[in-house]
Amino acid sequence: MIERLKLFFQYKVALVGSIIIILITFIGLLAPYLVLQDPLQIDLSNALQSASRNYPFGTDHLGRCVYSRIIYGTRISLSVSFIIVFTVMTIGTTIGLMSGYIGKRFDRIVVSIIDIILAFPSLILAIVITGILGPGLVNVMIAIMAVHWVGYARVVRSMVISIKEREYVIAARTSGTNHFHIITRHILPNILSTIIVLASLDMGGIILSISGLSFLGLGAQPPAPEWGAMLNDGKAYFLLKPDLMIYPGLAILLTVFSFNIMGDGLRDFFDPKSQTEKERSD
Structure with a gap:
């Protein structure tokens, strides 16, 4: 375990991204202690102050207070994104495992559903679903979950189909080991690293989707201090006070960038070829 941690620290890209994400997470958790003003308090006498x-x-x-709203927006954006990613990861992985392992008719049905959903741009499909359900952060979460689980299911399914034909899995099946034990002990551990990398990379896309839908007025509703909603509020005053859009835009950019570089670093970290090259270079 210690050797693995030492190896991880050599991946500076993943390390930098992880540190930034940890700091942003702590900002969200400690939001009540970091703000200077009530983020929901309206004071028209102080409107558009420098x-x-x-x-x-x-x-x-x-x-x-824009600063207080940015800080509380961190809590909203991260908590909602974590919930969405955990849910779609669980649903997609479960369906992908079952589809790849069971095969036959169930696999054909799952593949058909995946193909239908992937035939449409994910953001457009999320907008349509949100439009049907109505504006609101909960409905945005449902819409994004309904669209994003297919990515995990497709990747997991293809990996399970390959792994279940390996000798140790066939040997376990031949010896009478039950299917649940085979999946949890022989298949799932071999795809877990890929799922983690996919989830870390997906966090950035989820945050962008939430912010984009809120910017369109379909996500978080006033007066919620959410980054995308803040962009929507500030667009009417862009020429007069552009920082109303700059600050939430930078918050989105930094967070998405951090998750992306962390995901790229984790992908290299879990790649055996990359680890071998890293050890040779050292």
Whole structure:
């Protein structure tokens, strides 16, 4: 375990991304202690104020503290994204395992459903589902979950089909080992690293999807301090006070970038060829 950790620290890209994500997560967890003002408090007398000691990022058109809203937006964006990624990862992995292992008619049905969903751009399909369900953060979560599970199912299914034909799996099946034991002890551990990498890379896309739908008015509704909703609120004042869009935009950019470089680093870390090359270079 210690050797694995030492090896991980050699992947500076993954390490930098992980540190930034940890810091952002702590900002979200400690949001009540980091804000200077109530993020929902309206004070029209302080509308569109420049940065000051009490308002480090200034105020918006309703006199609300932009800094406090950015901090609380971290909590909303990360918590919602983590819930979505965990849910789609669980659903997609379960369906992919069953489809690849059982095969036959069940596999054909799953593949047909995956092909139908993948035939449409994921964001467009999420917009359609949200439009049917109605605006709201919960409905956005449902829409994104309904679209994103197929990515995990497709990857897991293809890996299971390959792994279940290996000698040790065939030997376990021949010896009478039950299917649940084969899946949990022989198949799942071999695909777990791929699932982790896929989830870390997917976090950035999920955050962008949530922010995009909120920017369109389909996600978080006023007065929720969500980054995409803040972009929507600030677009009318872009020429007058562009930082109303710059600050939430930078928050989205930094978070998505951090998850992406962490995912890229984890992909190299779990790749045996990359590990061999890293050890040779050292």
